[in-house]
Amino acid sequence: MSNTAISVTDLSKKYGERMAVSHATFEVPLGTICGFVGPNGSGKTTTMRMLLGLITPTGGTGEILGESIKHPEKYLPRVGAMIEGPAFYPALSGKENLNYLANLGGFSTDRVQHLLEQVGLGDRAKSKYKTYSLGMKQRLGIAAALLPDPKLLMLDEPTNGLDPEGIQEVRALLRSLANDGTSVFVSSHLLSELELISDYLVMLRKGEVVFTGKMTDLMLDQQPVIIAKGANDSQLATLLAIAEAAGHRAIIRDSAVHVEGPAEWALEFNRAAFDAGITLSQLTPQLPNLEETFFEMTGEK
């Protein structure tokens, strides 16, 4: 029995001359929540589609729950998925849509009402899908993904359109599923969300995997940063120059200078800024969060 939920080697997809996914190699251990991140167009959805048998890879191999992705019929009954947002029949109610999918997959329809209640749609089960808000559609998509009582759940941007309370509920749901042994592979542009729930991370950039491994390993590898702000934005260039003159890498982002360097150097930085006639309004040493690490590794922003 394989101990990986997902394992791909050299997985590639080419559209004409463009490599949408290029030789992706990564593994997702069983029972973990794995964040799948990358800028728009980096190949996340294409990779998920290949894993679900919706598109054929140009090259490479892959296994889901120990079965080759060439035979999706062998593993899909144990996989729940929501890809590229929810998609249902507008004229059917939420419940009818789930009954339709339950019939299709050969699952019992007994679970449908329970699932609708689990995602907070119990009282709108009989309303037509076309009357749902974006957040409700998203919740229905998650309920549909849970229909097979999955061993692996693949969700593409599951928190899109959800309010903060909904996001928190999804986070709690995913955590509780993972605690019960379900492996979760989730992509999101809300990196702060993924940082909170992911044990594992796969990061894509222009179709290539730039990091795969434990979230803690990624964060520990990162340089600490010092974030500094002057009284106004016009002083940022001077602060940047001070940091670079001291041999530190620095960038300006979100009206602040981000300097790679140990927390101890903050004192020296403050003194140098003061000597240059700048009174700092913020000076915060911190470890980079996932968002900053993501920008660093993908070269975005």
Next chain:
Amino acid sequence: MWNVVLSELRKLRRPTLFLGTMGAVVFFSALFSSLLFLLIDSPQGNSDRGRVVTREVLSLATGGVQGFGSVGGFLGIIALCVFAAQTAQEYTYGTLRNILVRQPGRLRVLAGKFIAMGFFAFVMIILSAIISIAASVILAPRANVSTDLWFGADGRQALMTTFINIIISVIGFGTIGMVLGLLLRSPISAISFGVLWLLIVENLLIAVKNSLEEWMPGAQLAAIASGGAPSGIGSGIEYSHALTVGSLYVAVGALVASILFVRRDVSN
């Protein structure tokens, strides 16, 4: 495959689609049959394209199903629209990816959808038969048409033959709709193309060159529905010819669409 059939039936039985379609079937079946009797003495004719169906013809054993036979082509157009819309909407709604995640056997998905829609068409045909024949039975005495031969062995034989011909024709039209849905991946495009072709383009082509009638798909399926022209009279399409050419169109279209459906990436 039966899982697909069951789930498709769940979709097809929704009131707006089911009652709307069946309402249209009832209305047009009653209309086509009623006009045969109500306009029996009209100089403009009482059948399609100004044809005159006389009392003598309506009094034959086949008279009871004359109206049902006339509405067959129309049922075909309805089937084409339903099959095309139900197939192509999976692309426009994006629901195809849900379907294929839950049922990765693509040919099974196609076959299941086809059987479910075939069942829908079957219900449509039965309803049409009931309404057409009932309207004929009610209106025949008022038009002084004898119904004596309608209920004999020949009458039952005529009903059976017409029923089977209409089923073949309607399923043929439906298959063309499904093929168009798979190829064009948009309900509006598939229905527009299908209906425009069958109702306008084919007729224009045939008007320009009469012999093309022998080779047009819609003309073959319509000929099957009406039982075809008697062999050897030199006008109209013979049943066996229509069945052969019509089947060929349907088979080739279904084969090409199935191959495309199985191989094509689902990227929307």
